[in-house]
Amino acid sequence: MDIKVPTMAEMAANGQKPDVLFWVGCSGSFDQRAQRITRAFVKILDHLKIKYAVLGTEESCTGDPAKRAGNEFVYQMLAMQNIEVMNNYGVQEIVTTCPHCFNILKNEYPALGGKYRVRHHAQFLQELIDQGKIKLTDANSFKGKRITYHDSCYLGRANEIYEAPRKVLELLDAELVEMKSCKTKGLCCGAGGAQMFKEEEHGKLRINEARTLEALDVQPDIVAAACPFCNTMLTDGVKGKDMQVSVKVFDIAELIAQGQGLDGF
Amino acid sequence: MVLTIVQSLCFVLFVGGCSYIAFRGFRNVYLNIMLGRAADYTDHPGERWKTMLMVALGQKKMFKRPIAAMLHLVIYVSFVITQVELIEIFIDGIFGTHRFLFHAWENIPFLRGLYVFAINLIEVLSVLTFIVTIAFLYRRDLLKLPRFNKPEMKGWPDMDAHIILFLEMFLITNIFIMNSFDMAAAHGEYGFWISGMIAHSWEGMNESLLEIFEKIGWWGHLAGVLGFLMYLAHSKHLHILLAFPNTYFSRLTPKGYINNMPEVTREVKLMLDPNAQVEPAASDAPAKFGAKDIFDLTWKNLLDAYTCTECGRCTAQCPANMTGKLLSPRKIMMDTRDRMEEVREKMDANKGVWVDDGKNLIENGYISVEELRACTTCNACVEECPVNISPLDIIMQLRRSLIMEDSNSPNEWNGMFANLENNGAPWQFSPQDRLNWEKA
Ligand code: SF4
Ligand code: SF4
Numbered sequence: 197m198d199i200k201v202p203t204m205a206e207m208a209a210n211g212q213k214p215d216v217l218f219w220v221g222c223s224g225s226f227d228q229r230a231q232r233i234t235r236a237f238v239k240i241l242d243h244l245k246i247k248y249a250v251l252g253t254e255e256s257c258t259g260d261p262a263k264r265a266g267n268e269f270v271y272q273m274l275a276m277q278n279i280e281v282m283n284n285y286g287v288q289e290i291v292t293t294c295p296h297c298f299n300i301l302k303n304e305y306p307a308l309g310g311k312y313r314v315r316h317h318a319q320f321l322q323e324l325i326d327q328g329k330i331k332l333t334d335a336n337s338f339k340g341k342r343i344t345y346h347d348s349c350y351l352g353r354a355n356e357i358y359e360a361p362r363k364v365l366e367l368l369d370a371e372l373v374e375m376k377s378c379k380t381k382g383l384c385c386g387a388g389g390a391q392m393f394k395e396e397e398h399g400k401l402r403i404n405e406a407r408t409l410e411a412l413d414v415q416p417d418i419v420a421a422a423c424p425f426c427n428t429m430l431t432d433g434v435k436g437k438d439m440q441v442s443v444k445v446f447d448i449a450e451l452i453a454q455g456q457g458l459d460g461f
Numbered sequence: 462m463v464l465t466i467v468q469s470l471c472f473v474l475f476v477g478g479c480s481y482i483a484f485r486g487f488r489n490v491y492l493n494i495m496l497g498r499a500a501d502y503t504d505h506p507g508e509r510w511k512t513m514l515m516v517a518l519g520q521k522k523m524f525k526r527p528i529a530a531m532l533h534l535v536i537y538v539s540f541v542i543t544q545v546e547l548i549e550i551f552i553d554g555i556f557g558t559h560r561f562l563f564h565a566w567e568n569i570p571f572l573r574g575l576y577v578f579a580i581n582l583i584e585v586l587s588v589l590t591f592i593v594t595i596a597f598l599y600r601r602d603l604l605k606l607p608r609f610n611k612p613e614m615k616g617w618p619d620m621d622a623h624i625i626l627f628l629e630m631f632l633i634t635n636i637f638i639m640n641s642f643d644m645a646a647a648h649g650e651y652g653f654w655i656s657g658m659i660a661h662s663w664e665g666m667n668e669s670l671l672e673i674f675e676k677i678g679w680w681g682h683l684a685g686v687l688g689f690l691m692y693l694a695h696s697k698h699l700h701i702l703l704a705f706p707n708t709y710f711s712r713l714t715p716k717g718y719i720n721n722m723p724e725v726t727r728e729v730k731l732m733l734d735p736n737a738q739v740e741p742a743a744s745d746a747p748a749k750f751g752a753k754d755i756f757d758l759t760w761k762n763l764l765d766a767y768t769c770t771e772c773g774r775c776t777a778q779c780p781a782n783m784t785g786k787l788l789s790p791r792k793i794m795m796d797t798r799d800r801m802e803e804v805r806e807k808m809d810a811n812k813g814v815w816v817d818d819g820k821n822l823i824e825n826g827y828i829s830v831e832e833l834r835a836c837t838t839c840n841a842c843v844e845e846c847p848v849n850i851s852p853l854d855i856i857m858q859l860r861r862s863l864i865m866e867d868s869n870s871p872n873e874w875n876g877m878f879a880n881l882e883n884n885g886a887p888w889q890f891s892p893q894d895r896l897n898w899e900k901a
Contacts (some may be wrong), residue, residue, distance in 0.1 A: 197900070225886070225898055253895050256885030259881070264719070266860035266862075267865065268721075268725045268865065270881050272722075273733070303715055304721060308721055308726065349841075353717075353841065380844050383783075384780040384837045384839035387837070388838050388839055389836050389839070391837050393873055394874055395871070396786075396835075397781070397831055397835040398787075399786040403781070403784050403837065406783060406784050407780075
């Protein structure tokens with residue numbers, strides 16, 4: 197990537213403070229597929245000259261998978277470390293590309309002393325669009341394409357954010373189609389509650405297969421997600437149905453970056 | 462005269478006896494709920510009242526399924542309005558009068574008109590309810606809607622659903638027996654349309670026979686109402702009462718929020734800094750992490766369990782259940798209630814004192830580890846529930862005890878926990894590589 201990503205430590209060393217901390221999350225940091233989402237989002241931030249920084253090596257897991265598996269100890273240990281790091285830097289604004297990080301930072305960190313204004317990148321991008329800061333330079337690239345949006349549980353039901361990601365997608369001038377289960381009835385991808393980190397329990401079908409079938413039912417060119425874990429689950433699902441050539445799974449950040457003519461992420 | 466006194470006495474004894482039995486049932490429900498842990502659900506009273514009005518009284522969440530909602534609304538409205546008739550039944554029962562209100566308002570046309578209108582309305586609603594009851598039976602037994610036919614519904618729960626529907630029909634039948642024979646005996650004086658039509662069939666019957674049948678209907682209706690009252694505490698039908706407090710005490714936090722355990726905060730703070738100032742523990746008993754039994758759940762979880770109507774909306778939307786996993790959020794609620802009943806029975810047999818029976822809510826024929834492990838915490842069940850129950854809240858607390866008390870976790874999770882502790886990530890990557898994504 198042709199961008200040098202600023203870290204909080206470097207900024208602090210230069211006596212600077214970013215306007216917003218970009219919380220990357222474990223998936224966005226380590227998972228190869230999700231790294232592309234991270235880079236796409238950074239490209240957008242950089243393109244719009246937003247003063248941001250990441251924690252880099254000082255970031256740890258928020259503790260979400262531990263907490264939702266039932267391990268409150270590991271979660272609180274991680275949370276307190278993270279809060280200490282962020283409070284030391286005087287962090288006030290956070291944006292993250294992961295709904296799980298978003299939920300836990302926004303809802304569960306405050307009681308442990310971590311009080312920040314937290315936004316998910318769907319909201320962040322929507323605000324930028326509303327302010328007229330994001331304009332599509334390559335508007336035609338999505339014309340005639342069918343896009344279906346998959347609601348992440350931790351964005352949707354958990355925090356009632358249904359419209360922001362849809363508003364973001366509207367910018368693409370594509371045909372947006374809804375799956376059979378959407379919004380409050382959105383069907384889980386199967387990753388939440390730390391399921392991502394273990395084999396599924398015995399059943400007839402994998403949850404990501406069930407969701408992928410619903411997505412394929414509306415014959416999309418693109419399945420849009422706003423969560424790196426949903427992305428993994430749906431990508432696997434589409435591959436499992438051998439449809440990966442005609443159906444692509446993208447994050448809304450990747451689509452917006454593409455729409456702006458940004459590349460190399 | 463003597464006959465009237467005997468009748469009044471019978472009435473008072475009958476009503477008193479049934480009410481006492483009903484009261485015993487409700488008392489047990491209350492005592493069971495109070496077995497739960499303390500938790501505060503009293504903040505933002507304004508929002509709570511609003512939630513209760515919208516969700517319980519206004520049935521807001523029912524309308525996600527419009528057909529079921531309309532059918533249910535008919536029974537609901539009719540149930541509430543029919544209770545007006547009870548006022549007169551009580552007056553007549555105690556004082557040995559007959560249609561007291563009708564006669565008392567002989568010279569007040571407005572009130573008498575209102576009375577006749579009310580009874581007519583009740584009759585119309587009763588007919589509608591009868592039809593709806595049949596529709597409900599049809600959906601359950603002939604259409605076999607999947608959500609009514611899951612494994613946890615076999616046996617008593619299915620029986621319970623049928624008893625309620627048949628009691629409903631019994632009540633309505635008796636209303637019409639009572640009113641139509643009364644209309645025939647009074648030669649149509651009351652002006653009730655529907656029972657008036659039925660009354661034509663009784664033409665030519667002798668007066669005393671008409672009166673006897675009217676009495677049968679009257680007592681039958683009363684018995685139906687009191688039967689319901691006694692039955693409520695043992696049935697899913699309890700939701701007609703508990704939907705109100707349960708929605709008042711709704712969780713007002715975002716659905717994604719899961720509480721931070723204060724007992725863990727204390728220990729973690731001391732672990733990170735042995736000199737940290739921490740709030741002392743609420744009691745000297747060794748902290749217990751998560752829930753194993755009903756006593757460890759909050760009173761709100763237990764109220765949830767008693768409020769559950771076993772409608773299965775949660776289970777129908779549960780991704781785990783949909784894909785054939787063992788987990789059913791409805792079963793979580795039913796098991797919790799069943800365990801409460803078991804505990805109460807054992808306490809009753811032991812003069813109200815609880816002695817550990819070596820069982821708890823996990824396994825023991827209640828909630829299995831496999832069920833608990835299948836949950837994705839997606840909140841679909843919570844979103845769907847028409848009376849704001851959270852099966853997820855119970856699942857999370859039980860999961861905590863599996864992991865933190867019993868170290869009962871799948872191997873992959875153990876690996877994940879170790880990675881989180883050592884590398885700050887669920888996978889085995891070095892924290893030093895966290896910014897490597899930048900380099901691609
Ligand atoms: S939160 Fe758990 S129990 Fe509830 S619907 Fe989702 S997977 Fe099922
Ligand atoms: S928990 Fe709610 S949705 Fe589920 S069966 Fe009970 S009442 Fe119905």
